[in-house]
Amino acid sequence: xxxxxxxxxxxxxxxxxxxxxxxxxxxxxxxxxxxxxxxxxxxxxxxxxxxxxxxxxxxxxxxxxxxxxxxxxxxxxxxxxxxxxxxxxxxxxxxxxxxxxxxxxxxxxxxxxxxxxxxxxxxxxxxxxxxxxxxxxxxxxxxxxxxxxxxxxxxxxxxxxxxxxxxxxxxxxxxxxxxxxxxxxxxxxxxxxxxxxxxxxxxxxxxxxxxxxxxxxxxxxxxxxxxxxxxxxxxxxxxxxxxxxxxxxxxxxxxxxxxxxxxxxxxxxxxxxxxxxxxxxxxxxxxxxxxxxxxxxxxxxxxxxxxxx
Amino acid sequence: xxxxxxxxxxxxxxxxxxxxxxxxxxxxxxxxxxxxxxxxxxxxxxxxxxxxxxxxxxxxxxxxxxxxxxxxxxxxxxxxxxxxxxxxxxxxxxxxxxxxxxxxxxxxxxxxxxxxxxxxxxxxxxxxxxxxxxxxxxxxxxxxxxxxxxxxxxxxxxxxxxxxxxxxxxxxxxxxxxxxxxxxxxxxxxxxxxxxxxxxxxxxxxxxxxxxxxxxxxxxxxxxxxxxxxxxxxxxxxxxxxxxxxxxxxxxxxxxxxxxxxxxxxxxxxxxxxxxxxxxxxxxxxxxxxxxxxxxxxxxxxxxxxxxxxxxxxxxxxxxxxxxxxxxxxxxxxxxxxxxxxxxxxxxxxxxxxxxxxxxxxxxxxxxxxx
Numbered sequence: 001x002x003x004x005x006x007x008x009x010x011x012x013x014x015x016x017x018x019x020x021x022x023x024x025x026x027x028x029x030x031x032x033x034x035x036x037x038x039x040x041x042x043x044x045x046x047x048x049x050x051x052x053x054x055x056x057x058x059x060x061x062x063x064x065x066x067x068x069x070x071x072x073x074x075x076x077x078x079x080x081x082x083x084x085x086x087x088x089x090x091x092x093x094x095x096x097x098x099x100x101x102x103x104x105x106x107x108x109x110x111x112x113x114x115x116x117x118x119x120x121x122x123x124x125x126x127x128x129x130x131x132x133x134x135x136x137x138x139x140x141x142x143x144x145x146x147x148x149x150x151x152x153x154x155x156x157x158x159x160x161x162x163x164x165x166x167x168x169x170x171x172x173x174x175x176x177x178x179x180x181x182x183x184x185x186x187x188x189x190x191x192x193x194x195x196x197x198x199x200x201x202x203x204x205x206x207x208x209x210x211x212x213x214x215x216x217x218x219x220x221x222x223x224x225x226x227x228x229x230x231x232x233x234x235x236x237x238x239x240x241x242x243x244x245x246x247x248x249x250x251x252x253x254x255x256x257x258x259x260x261x262x263x264x265x266x267x268x269x270x271x272x273x274x275x276x277x278x279x280x281x282x283x284x285x286x287x288x289x290x291x292x293x294x295x296x297x298x299x300x301x302x303x304x305x306x307x308x309x
Numbered sequence: 310x311x312x313x314x315x316x317x318x319x320x321x322x323x324x325x326x327x328x329x330x331x332x333x334x335x336x337x338x339x340x341x342x343x344x345x346x347x348x349x350x351x352x353x354x355x356x357x358x359x360x361x362x363x364x365x366x367x368x369x370x371x372x373x374x375x376x377x378x379x380x381x382x383x384x385x386x387x388x389x390x391x392x393x394x395x396x397x398x399x400x401x402x403x404x405x406x407x408x409x410x411x412x413x414x415x416x417x418x419x420x421x422x423x424x425x426x427x428x429x430x431x432x433x434x435x436x437x438x439x440x441x442x443x444x445x446x447x448x449x450x451x452x453x454x455x456x457x458x459x460x461x462x463x464x465x466x467x468x469x470x471x472x473x474x475x476x477x478x479x480x481x482x483x484x485x486x487x488x489x490x491x492x493x494x495x496x497x498x499x500x501x502x503x504x505x506x507x508x509x510x511x512x513x514x515x516x517x518x519x520x521x522x523x524x525x526x527x528x529x530x531x532x533x534x535x536x537x538x539x540x541x542x543x544x545x546x547x548x549x550x551x552x553x554x555x556x557x558x559x560x561x562x563x564x565x566x567x568x569x570x571x572x573x574x575x576x577x578x579x580x581x582x583x584x585x586x587x588x589x590x591x592x593x594x595x596x597x598x599x600x601x602x603x604x605x606x607x608x609x610x611x612x613x614x615x616x617x618x619x620x621x622x623x624x625x626x627x628x629x630x631x632x633x634x635x636x637x638x639x640x641x642x643x644x645x646x647x648x649x650x651x652x653x654x655x656x657x658x659x660x661x662x663x664x665x666x667x668x669x670x671x672x673x674x675x676x677x678x679x680x
Contacts, residue, residue: 201395204362209409209456210383219408223399 035282052283065267073240075176088191106185118249121178125166137161171261194228311373311463318368343511351520388457389466396441403437427459467499538663550635580673589663596659597637606656
């Protein structure tokens with residue numbers, strides 16, 4: 001082989017490799033010492049050992065952020081994914097009118113992008129004029145107009161309903177609902193693709209074997225799409241633990257009132273780029289990395305165990 | 310065991326497109342019926358209507374005297390074996406075979422007994438703990454069979470069950486299926502596009518094309534007495550020779566050819582041929598013999614254009630002239646050289662005449678009532 005042909009492949013790889021080294025590998029190595037320093041801005045730093053990690057464990061805001069992030073993750077896995085799967089099942093039936101239109105509708109938030117969805121959602125969840133509160137208040141008014149059920153006795157007043165503080169105090173609920181809007185259609189596409197790969201004969205065989213629709217789903221369909229489902233769950237967990245933009249754009253100060261919507265990455269961002277304590281931000285980053293790695297390893301272990309079973 | 314009856318069964322998806330047209334078929338208890346035809350002929354759709362996987366657009370299907378048009382597949386007392394086996398990939402062989410029994414709420418010990426019984430019939434004993442992914446094609450096929458057998462249904466439905474196997478295994482599984490049917494005696498409806506499989510397995514064949522039943526009969530009946538040109542061309546291998554041409558007096562003149570094939574008065578009478586009639590002469594390659602023996606027939610001079618020796622026999626492509634060729638399959642004594650001239654005989658008995666269209670009716674023959 002000539003020298004030229006030996007060098008060539010690396011030339012082609014170079015654009016990626018240079019970016020990868022500069023923006024991923026170097027910061028990763030820098031992050032090791034950085035987590036053991038107290039910094040104030042980029043220039044002032046003192047070595048503090050593992051103090052920054054200790055600081056996290058005794059920091060109530062860190063725990064609050066961790067709890068919020070886990071709530072958000074649970075919302076993604078236990079609310080959003082089942083809904084995504086449900087949508088996929090509905091669109092996967094043989095005769096669905098306008099399947100393509102629905103697919104596009106559910107997927108469309110992905111097309112306009114997260115920032116747009118977040119801004120739109122924050123407008124919708126506003127007090128007084130927001131679409132959500134006015135719709136709820138309108139619905140409540142309709143209930144009030146029904147005699148006999150005495151809705152006034154158990155419904156909050158219209159002004160209370162219009163002032164529901166979604167973005168301020170109910171931040172996690174708001175984020176979960178907005179993420180549902182943003183991502184359910186996206187995950188639905190994964191599920192739909194998996195469902196379309198389940199041979200129709202499998203379901204037919206189960207039908208002849210006497211299995212009803214529910215049994216067919218749990219005994220035949222779900223196991224068949226299991227690899228994709230596991231993948232989607234893992235992606236959702238990882239994505240949810242990293243939730244930041246949605247909260248940062250939607251919530252007042254990016255965190256809501258009394259940290260009601262503070263997430264781990266928001267907290268990392270605040271410490272690193274608003275307070276200037278890059279050491280603490282890096283330590284939080286490492287803790288997030290540990291949580292993510294643990295998730296991935298658990299998933300692999302579970303998978304391996306089931307493969308052997 | 311059960312009989313199955315299809316009365317005027319139709320399947321259409323729109324006004325124009327009928328996948329299955331007016332199928333009338335009466336299957337006796339214990340019979341092995343084979344639906345055979347090229348892709349898209351409606352055989353699988355017919356089977357799926359019997360299974361209940363497709364709705365019936367018009368007509369009635371009865372199983373054991375009971376109309377099942379609106380009966381769920383699971384309540385029809387049938388078992389079906391699919392082309393791609395349709396084994397549940399995450400279940401072991403044992404669970405696959407026992408799945409239907411478990412759903413029916415059968416006692417655990419009874420399930421175990423039936424699964425073991427089935428697996429010993431099919432030689433699956435050592436594979437019970439494996440999953441389908443760890444099985445060979447033939448083994449999967451056996452498990453699919455086992456799933457059907459374990460249920461002991463009234464009717465077996467097979468949808469091209471052997472077509473995913475390699476040629477050798479296909480032949481083995483074919484004889485196993487036949488032996489199995491002899492042993493169990495259960496009514497079987499079997500779909501295949503392979504006419505050889507159909508001939509060897511079926512107690513009766515239903516030859517289908519274009520959504521319609523072309524002919525129903527025993528394999529030999531269909532082979533020897535095809536009702537139309539399609540059946541004649543579809544059944545039998547190699548395919549029957551067809552020569553289109555015109556009757557001129559007592560000779561048959563192939564189209565675009567100077568060759569005249571002399572006919573006898575007897576043939577003309579027997580087949581009700583008329584002078585000037587355009588038609589199609591059919592003769593099976595196996596019927597063509599060397600000239601010189603005593604059987605009545607027409608002798609022709611031909612040129613050997615291609616030889617395909619196969620050990621015990623040889624396939625010869627023979628030219629009557631430049632535009633007309635026939636294929637002959639003869640026992641192999643001596644393989645003639647390419648270009649050699651060869652005098653052959655078309656025996657009267659082997660000659661069939663059809664209207665000159667794809668589905669042209671057989672001439673001079675009372676159509677056999679199809680039931």
